[in-house]
Amino acid sequence: MHRMKGLLERADLADELTRLSAAGLTTHALDSVRLLTPVESQEVWAAGVTYLRSREARMVESEFSASAYDRVYDAERPEIFFKSLPDKVVSPGEAVGIRRDARWNVPEPELALAINSAGAVVGFTIGNDMSSRDIEGENLLYLPQAKIYASSCAVGPWIVVGPTEDEARQWTIQLEIRRGAETVFAGDTRAGQIKRPFAELVHYLFRSQTFPNGAVLLTGAGIVPPDSFTLEAHDVVRITISGVGTLENTVSIV
Numbered sequence: 001m002h003r004m005k006g007l008l009e010r011a012d013l014a015d016e017l018t019r020l021s022a023a024g025l026t027t028h029a030l031d032s033v034r035l036l037t038p039v040e041s042q043e044v045w046a047a048g049v050t051y052l053r054s055r056e057a058r059m060v061e062s063e064f065s066a067s068a069y070d071r072v073y074d075a076e077r078p079e080i081f082f083k084s085l086p087d088k089v090v091s092p093g094e095a096v097g098i099r100r101d102a103r104w105n106v107p108e109p110e111l112a113l114a115i116n117s118a119g120a121v122v123g124f125t126i127g128n129d130m131s132s133r134d135i136e137g138e139n140l141l142y143l144p145q146a147k148i149y150a151s152s153c154a155v156g157p158w159i160v161v162g163p164t165e166d167e168a169r170q171w172t173i174q175l176e177i178r179r180g181a182e183t184v185f186a187g188d189t190r191a192g193q194i195k196r197p198f199a200e201l202v203h204y205l206f207r208s209q210t211f212p213n214g215a216v217l218l219t220g221a222g223i224v225p226p227d228s229f230t231l232e233a234h235d236v237v238r239i240t241i242s243g244v245g246t247l248e249n250t251v252s253i254v
């Protein structure tokens with residue numbers, strides 16, 4: 001059953017959702033249900049080095065790859081990479097993974113675009129592009145291993161329909177990492193710091209590529225914990241985007 005695909009394709013989606021919410025359907029309190037990721041049959045892709053902060057962090061992490069990150073920030077073609085098959089996306093409340101063969105693991109809190117098969121941005125959600133920075137930093141050719149492994153991508157808690165890009169760019173993105181009772185990292189940025197227009201990122205995603213079920217595109221990370229920080233099993237990662245909500249996941253070793 002692919003209900004999201006049908007919804008993403010509707011030209012009148014916002015009106016349809018308003019109509020449905022006024023139609024007297026059964027409702028459930030949010031805290032009485034377990035939310036699944038809003039990704040059903042959509043591949044998840046991700047843009048990289050879209051914030052100055054990301055460019056800086058990658059250049060520090062790897063002398064070997066520094067010039068590649070430096071160049072791609074200003075290049076006409078953005079960095080875009082495959083992130084997750086739909087079936088592998090982690091839902092809110094489930095555990096995201098850190099690789100057992102990596103020493104330096106971080107979450108990447110990212111505004112995510114929900115896109116239909118025609119390449120129109122239909123809504124916004126939150127993505128966590130979990131990454132192993134030591135593997136990525138050792139050699140750029142290891143990027144797929146640093147980025148694409150079991151439970152490396154969480155998306156949710158839902159898709160917000162209606163806001164324009166200008167409105168979304170006003171939103172703040174916050175990352176909080178808790179270890180037991182302690183907050184071990186907190187940081188924030190604004191979606192307005194994303195260097196490229198969303199349409200440009202989507203344009204490159206759809207170049208010589210088709211997405212019959214639509215796609216989700218993570219727009220890059222603008223919050224990077226200090227280089228001394230690495231995630232541990234049982235940490236809790238909370239990503240809040242002001243216009244969307246909060247995506248919370250625990251961390252486990254995979």
Ligand code: DO4
Binds near residue numbers: 220
């Ligand atoms: O090439 C490195 C990955 C960049 C990335 O995922 C980001 O900037 O968010």
Ligand code: MG
Binds near residue numbers: 110220
């Ligand atoms: Mg990223």
